[in-house]
Structure formats: C-alpha cells, structure tokens
Amino acid sequence: MCPSMANHTITVTVNGARERLSIASNMTLLQMLREKLALTGTKNGCEAGECGACTVLVDGEPVNSCMMLAVEADGREILTVEGLAPEGRLSPLQQAFVEYNAVQCGFCTPGMLMSAHALLQRNPNPTETEIKEALVGNLCRCTGYVRIIQAVQAAAADRGGV
C-alpha cells in the first residue's frame, strides 16, 4: 500500500466531547463515526454523496460524511444525530418530527434532521421553498417529504428555530 495509508492521530470534537483518534488516511468521516465511535445513528446509504443519509454538521455546516476524509475533521466540531438529544431530551425539531409523523422507515431521518437543523440555525424562519432546497440532498423514499417539510416549518414557527 502507498505511504498515505499510514495512520494519523487527530483531535476532534464530536457532540461536544473531545476525542483523540488514530485514523487511517483513507477512512471517511462516516466510517470514523460509525466504526471508531459507534455513533451508528449516521447512516450509510450510498457512499457516494448522493443520498444524504450520512449528513452530519462540521463546524455547523451540513456535510455528507461519506465524502469527507476523517483526517480532514482534525480540529473541527462534529454534530451528529446523537448530539441533538443529549440525555434523551428531544430538540424542538425532533419533537416536531414526532408530532407530524415525519418518519416512516427512519433510515433517512438522522441525515434529514441534521440538514434541517443546519437550515434553522442559519435561517430561523425559512420559507417552504427554502426548506425544500435545504433538504434537496436528503433523499427519502417513504414519506413523500410532506410531513418533513411541515415539521421543519412547525419547528421554525412555534419554537423560533432549533
């Protein structure tokens, strides 16, 4: 194998906790979260940046974690779905997903929540079009997106964002 396969030690903040990890240079952020930290809420749907199921926030910005190398996360802050409800207290956005039945199989849900969370952080009062555009990279085959959009609207309107 080429020299770049060597391991790197990185320091990364994940859901508020600082971690020091030894990472192979070809490991993706998605693999790091799922395999090194057992944060399996972040899903692997395509490993090609096409479906959005692996969306996490890196320094507040939504990223397809399958398309980012773990070493690039060195020194940065990652938020995953597990970080939205510390100690099981649902965020207003999660609560809205519950109230609007915005979930069916649930496989796209973590990525969907992260994209919506990022949207509401930068734009607490998005229009319907803005919500759809923010979620366009997160594919869902079950819900037809209707309840997801309604839940994001409700989280924005009732709770002033996330």
Place this chain on the structure above:
Amino acid sequence: MTGSTSDPVGKSVPRIDIFEKVTGTATFADDMQFGPGLHYGRLVRSPHAHALIKRLDATKARKVPGVKAVVTGADVPTNIGLYLIDRPIFARECVRYVGEPVAGVVATSEEIAQEAAQLVEVDYEELPAVFDPEQGAQPDAPLLHPDLGKYEVANFIFPQPGTNISEHFKLRKGDVEAAWPQCTAIVEGTFRLPQIQHVPIEPHVAVGLWESSGQVTLWTCSQSPFAQRDLIAQSLGIPHGNLRVVSPYVGGGFGGKAGISMEVCAVVMARAVKGHPVKLRMTREEEFIGTSVRQSLVAHTKIGCDAQGQLLAMETKYYFGGGAYNDYGVNIARAAGYSCTGPYLIPNVKGDSYCVYTNQPIGSAMRGFGMPEIHWGIEQIMDQLAEKIGLDPAEFRRRNCVKSGQTILTGMQMTPINLVACIDKATEAINWGKVEEPSAPHKRRGKGLAIMWKAPAMPPNPGSAAIVRFNEDATVNVSIGAQDLGQGAFTALAQIAAQALGVPYEWVRISIPVDTKYSPYEWQTVASRITWSTGNAVKNAAEDAKRQILEVVAAHWGEKPEDLDIKDGVVFSYRTEEEQSLKGMVIYGLPNEGFEGWKGGPIVGQGKFMPTYVTNLDFETGQGTRAVVHYTVGAQAIDLEVDPETGEIEVLKIASVYDVGKAINPDLIMTQIEGGAVHGMSSAFEALRFDETGQPLNPNMVDYRIAAATDIPKEIHGEFVETPLEDGPWGARGVGEHVMVPTAPAMANAIHDALGIRFNELPLSAEKIYLALHEQAPA
C-alpha cells in the same frame, strides 16, 4: 411513552417507533455490532448478460493475506426460489445477467475482500441474450433456462418448458369474439414500462454465522424472515429449527427486501468460515442491479364498450420481463392475470399474462405487485373510450367500476367496497369538470383521473401468529413475526392489541427485533396484508388473554365472565360496578379469601389467523370460487400544468381516496397516501437503463433519480372511505401499496387533458413531453 389513550383503534396515536427513529437509536442491520471476529464478504459478479462459464480460478484470490475463503457455484449445487426454484445461489455453468454472483470472497476486511474479488479469474463464452419480454416469449428466442421443466414449482404456477415463459396465466370469460361487433367504441394500445428499482435508502445488509454445532444465524434487513428461513433451510439442507433469522428495523423495503435475494450468499459464505460472522453489504450499484427490480412490461390491450358506455369486451396480453430468475415474478404475472381488467366489470374477457425470462436483473415484488404496470394501460384506454362515446371519464368509471357482491372476472364475488364513493370524493377534491386557469398564460393545465384495485397476491394460505404477554405493571409485550418497514405496522398492531385488551395504547410494546427463534410465525410482510392478517392474529391473541383475565376475576368475585369487561387496564363488573386493576394480577393472580390459596397466574394470550377460503383457479380459464382474499380499491385525481417551453410538469394537486375498511390509525393512512403519491409520481420518471449488451447504464442515485423534496406536488389531499371488510380487524384492510397504482396513469390522463397527447411508454421526461409537443405543432 407518556399519555393514556383509551380505545385507540381509529385514533391517530403517535408511531410506536418514533422516539428511536428521531434519535438515531433505532437499530438497522448495518448498526449491529459483531466484535473483532467479524469477517466481510464481497461478491464477484458477472460482467456479461448471458454467457457460459468456461473456467473459474480463485487461486490468486485465495493467496491474498487476510482472505479466509472463496466460495463458488461448485460449493452450492442447489437452487433457491419462492414459487419457482430456478436460481443458483452462485452461478453454475452459465450466467444470465450482468451482476449475477459467480463467487463470494470472505476476508478480514471489506477492502481485502474487494481486492481479492478482482483477482478471481473467470473465462466466459458469450451467448445470445434476451432483453425484450415479448421477443423472449417467441419460440425462436434463445433459451435461458433449458431445465425449466425440472424446477420445483408451486401448484398454482404454470411454466412452459422449452420456452422462456416461466408463467402463463389464462383468463377466459364469456366470448370476446362475439362481443366485438356489439361494441360502438373500441380502443387498442400497446403500453411499455421499463424495469425500475425500489431504491430504499438502506441498501441490503446481511450477516451470516454458521457455528460448528450446526446452528446458523442470519441477521438481515428483511420483510420476510420466516420465508427466508424456510427457503434457505430447504436449499441448504439446514433443519428449520437450527436456522435463525433476525431482522431489526428495515430501512425501506417496497418489496425489494421480500422473498430472498443476496441474504443466502452471506449464509453460504459463513459456512466456509465456521464460527465467524460474515457481513455482506450491498453498494448502491449492487442494490440497483444485484438485488431485485420491478419487472418490465409490454402490454397489448384492447377494450370495447357500447353506445351507452357499458364495457362489453377486453382482450389483453401482458408480457412481464421477469429478468434472469423469476422465482417471485411468476406470481406477479399471475396476479396481473386474474386482475387483468383492473377494477371494472367486463362480461367478456380474454387475458393472457406471461412472465418471461430476460437477461436482466431479477424481477421481483415491488409496491403494487403488477398492478401499477397493468393500470398504466387500462386507465388510459378507459379515458379514450369515454371520450369516444362522449361520456365524462369519471361518470364512465362510475358506471363500469366493480361493486360489492358482483361476480368479477374470475367468478369470485366481490368483497364489500365502495369505489364510486372514492371516485366522487377524489374528483370533488380537484374541482373535476371545472376548467381552471394555469399559473402563467403560456402553461397548459389538465386534470386526470385513474382508479385501481389490488388484491393481496399470495399463496392461498399465508398464516400469521401473535403472542400477547403481560408484565407485572400490566404493560404488554406483543410478539409478532411481521415487520415494520416504515409503513407503521408496529403502531397499528399495538393499537389493535390495546383495544382488544382494554388497556391504554401506551402500555403496549412490540417485541423486536423480529427473530424466528422467538417471534411467532408470519408468512411475509408483503401484499399490504399485515393490518388485516397479523391484525387478526393480534386481536385473537389479545382476546385470548382477556378471556383468561376475566375468568380469574369472575371466579374471584363470584360473577360470570360475560358480566365483566376491561377498560383502561381495570377489570370492572357491569352488574356490581366492582373494580380490579390489572397491575400485579396479570402475573401473580389473585388470592382466595383469607389468602387460602391463589387463583390465576401469568397471562399469555395466543392468536393466529390464516385465510382458509381461497381456491385454486382453473388452468385453462382462470375461473374459480375465490381467487383472492379481498380487494382494496381507490381513486386518484390529479390537477397539473405543463410548461410547453420546457416540457416540465408541475403537479398542483393529487387527491387520493381509498376504501380502507376501517382506519385503525387515520394519520398513518394519510402518510401512506402522501408517500405513495410521491413514489407513484416519481416512478413515472424512473427507468433502469441498459445498453444493447445488457450493461446497466445508470445504477446510481444521480443517473437514476428518485423524487427529491423539490419535486413533490403542491398539495396532496388524502381521504378514505370505510366499507368494512368481513374478516378484517374492525373491518380493516390494507392500503400501503395502493396509492402507487393509479398515480402514473392519472398523470398521463391529466397530461392528455392539458396537451392532447398520449404517452403509452414510460418513463416520462420533460424532454419527451417537449419533443412530443414540438412534433405536434404545425410546421
């Protein structure tokens, strides 16, 4: 869960699985942890659509450090299949589609397995291939399965050995030849639908473990853990009791995780490395070509009516492109055959429905199971007939649609439904008959309607079972073998248990994951049958538990059980108004007076359900007493506009109305309507494309687009009608698949209304619509 919902049937209680799913803690197959002993598998797949395997040499692959085993067809001499046992687990002698597994490599990491898979040497000799099902059905077509006559087959499936026809269903009713001259209007058309894929967001994952004791476990995302256990046990000679299939949450199925596909490969690969679990995970490309797809269809359909618009005759030939192996697909062709008229009463019918082998990915179950495919043509012809004789298409359908008690095409009496009410509500919701302005002057607006029927297409006797157990605090564990793929089955079944027991909904838990070792039997989570079939089993189990409780309390009080009931977890007497909480007594029983002994004990209720009344149909005519358990019917009305400058369609409103019998959870039905409408719309633009040699051209989510959040209709309006089903729990029947069925033809009818152009071939695209408009325009 907090709250206390009494009598939950009919109420929109929250999904039972929603907390897990919004926190990312719901466990899917890929999330399960197996420790450092876990090995990984990769499949070596055929690069050819049809070829002989001349040589297979895995020597180099086996030498790669970390490789633990390579398995090939030589290791597995048997076939596998649901209705027609036609599929080698790994190819032997020949390959029949691009992507067919020819070998499986097991290694200590996915990367090593992948590297070694590329070193497996296979020499092929290419053979002529079949891609079009109609051509494939001809006598001179290259023969894909010379051994078709030797395969085991279910007794209601009729393969034609010596041809590529794996199933031929014949429907003969009345005399079509005599009826054509009576017709005032006749419309005939050829309709084509491509293969499409389920595209669940979760790709297939299977982990197999073969222990030296002979115990075998398969963890996988499955709609059919029990069917998989049965098929794998039979194919590999494992005693059923030694094979355990565990299925955690399923990340979308739509039929693609029903029956069996790649799971058995993981079991065979695990057999080669006993004691080590082997994980096989599909890439997205493999998901597209290496699991299963919806079959293609070529339909030649001719329908006629008299001057009053009464339907008189129909003749149709359906050629389903079943792909390389038709184990499940044969029953889709059969279902399309016995339902070939769509939801219409037609006195003279000649229908032939074929499943045909092609050198393409395996055709299998997909939401709607043959019905979206056949309704695409039927519903466009009905509009054309209505137009020819000058009747409103909605009125034409009201007159001709099937009604309760009528004798339908197979000779069966139609189960209770009200399709006319569905048509009325759907058309009203889009202001049917009212010409409305488009959003811009250059755009063209149109409205369209389609109706549908669909029966659960199954063997005659698929069973369901349930166990209801109490805990000390009177919370309840319901064990079932049915699966929740997102459709909400666990929630509806918990509601049914709570209602039948007389406890709040919040007291009920569903025992998951589904595990064939601990869960009671369930045939498969398919066919929109769970609310009905498993619902009946759960209701029976809950009633059994309730009977046991009331007997104990009645003896305690010196009353008769029939004078007692349970509400909100409290037993009470209608006669004396005495009360007894369920807490404690459902485990410990009740003490006799003065504690002179005890009565009762832990309450465990059991229930089952199996339809016993379905009959086989005559091979020559398709006639029989009862073809199916029941039909669900519904109507879809669409209001849309087309931008002639781009060919783009915008759906303004979809109105969907289905006769659900009884809405166990009204809001969950609405979510099925919304999801099904978008899935149906999306499917009209989808196609798995191949080049002329059978190489897939778009097996990824960029080149094969599914609807995104920006593609959805402006408004989805859902309603339901409740005509109780005789043997449904509180009258309920299934509705999970149905919205998928009429959506594409309703769009086609609306596009015709807007543009005056018909599209008989899917997929649609803005380009196709634009070009058709361009051709239509005067030069």
